[in-house]
Amino acid sequence: MASLALQDSMGTKALPDASDFKRALVDVLYRRHFGALLIFCIDSLNQAHGDNVSQALKVLNSVVIPAPESFHITDDKIAVLFDADDARVHEIPSSLPAVIADQTGLRVSCGGIKISSEDYGLHPQMSEIIFSTAQCVLARAQQHAIPQVVWLTEKSTEDALSDISLNFFREIARINAALVQRMTLESRTDFLTGLYNRRGFEAVFTRMVRRANRNGKPLALYYIDSDSLKAINDSKGHDAGDRFIANLAQVLNDMLRGSDLLSRWAGDEFAAVVENTSRARAYAIARRLNRAVDERTEGTISIGVYHGVPESTEDAFRQADAALYRVKNRGKNDIELADPV
Template sequence: MECSPESKIQLLEAEVLALRDLIDVARAVVSTLDLDQVLQIILTSAMRFAETPAGSIALYDTIRSELTLHAHKGLTPEFVKTERWGLHPGGLTERVLTGGEILFVNDTAQTPFFTNPIALAEGIRSLVCIPLKVQSRVVGILYLDDFVPREFDQEKLKLLSVLSSFAAMAIENAQLHRRTRLMAITDSLTGLYNHRYFQQVFGRELNRASRYGKPLSIVMMDVDDFKKFNDTYGHLHGDKVLAAMGDILEDALRDSDSAFRYGGEEFVVLLPETELPSALQVAERLREIVERKSVEVLKGIVPHGVTVSIGVAAFPRDGETRGELFKSVDDLLYRAKEFGKNRVYSRSEGDV
């Protein structure tokens, strides 16, 4: 049956609107490196194409085998508070990741593999899952949800493949930017942040602590007798010690803490919202871990591990400016070495 002129006009208008959406998305992708902002724009456009009241975009971490929510719309706070989730064998998400193809679910109640209790509680009754691919690698999933059973117009939704390509491009651009930025602020040997980035973060955290009346502690450590170690066993094994220090610090600290290679064999740790007693516990734990794990790292190479001397200072107790606080922790590190090394030192009340 031939379409009426009115129907043809409506179809043309819909196509023009869709093309405008694609142009807007393309502009967003090339104009910003804010990944979440771009993904939110893409999600909104995809929901409009699919005529769904809700949706989300999650990125896939291949190392952890889990997804992280980065954009959402039309979903309850209860649903989106689950920001990370793993794969369920045979479940919907695993099928999309392994198959790499768009998956349509017309009625979740009639779909045996749709067993996600959170999604069922949300009332999701139909959905489209679009894999986001960089080359042949799936880096995320675009979910488009409806709260009633329905059959999706698969021809109409072909434009979603274009949108998913834009999303993948945005993810790739953001990840490339992140890698480039990390190279500029990271020490290549230890994998920790470098001295230059320490100065930026230290200033920012100190300003934050001062503005909001929050505690801030700083830990500075130095590998004991490192020059002697290098002279005796060689710089290759010395580098192995420094690399191990990076691994130890990254594994032992909270996500909110930051570790830096200050220079040579010196390392700094910033502990936001941490009072001095807790910072001393962290420092003592780090000292013990280095002493113990360095033996394992150097086993078969040298007959012993290495130790560290540590100074600990806290804002505002030991200094209210960047210069004052850093001088305090540097002096305390020197005192730790002066009093026998392999120890943690802080200022006692009444000390000048």
């Protein structure tokens, strides 16, 4: 078997390998502007004479390998990456496989993807999709023994590569949808506790208020403030304060049902909602939350509670905030239920 030693008799430096290629592909997708990926395969390597392989490599050297990012990815394959502004991708002759065959007697297949975008790098799976798509195009070129460089482009939806093109754009749509979903979730999630942040809470609470007004069933809003975070930050540092907030969030979450709503409203403030509950039960839940935090964390909390069918989200928060203010004024570590309107 002839070896595809990527260092010819003229002293051409050996090409980077597959691991280098993977890193470079991620880099061009994430930090630059992807232009194209082309893969060459010497199909008849097993039967090739070493001199023929060397000659084929010289032809590739003269046309492609001088590109700044060429890689020896398998024994019989070379991959070449191009930035979007690299004009050399347009200088590769479509007849390159036929030229190599005429000069060396070797059959070389060439296939790749030439669909430029600045947005590919936003999803971690994009490098795998780009590479696998280029491999599919190469396989199609090999299957049909196409004596030309075969490119998947934005115009490939109506030619022999339509199925590969359709699958590629379907994958792009899938990961873009997943990316939007992830970004939406992240924009509504508090990074420290994993709970909803204020934005996420407001979106859900708005729906809860509408539902309460439709069915006439009261809800309870708990406006919770830590009495201890500032003292912990001052005495033990902000890392200790973060650990306290994370622990506090876990305790509150443990004491509520999966159907209840809990969020980190601000730095040391939380908000929770329990639907379809009586006034007595709303008070009992607040007392249970207060006691659990006192027993299971190094701090305490104060809670203002609104119970009823609110006219609006602002109405519920105004009343819960007023109740919390009264708790703070009389000494903290307690609860108060807003008077029914």
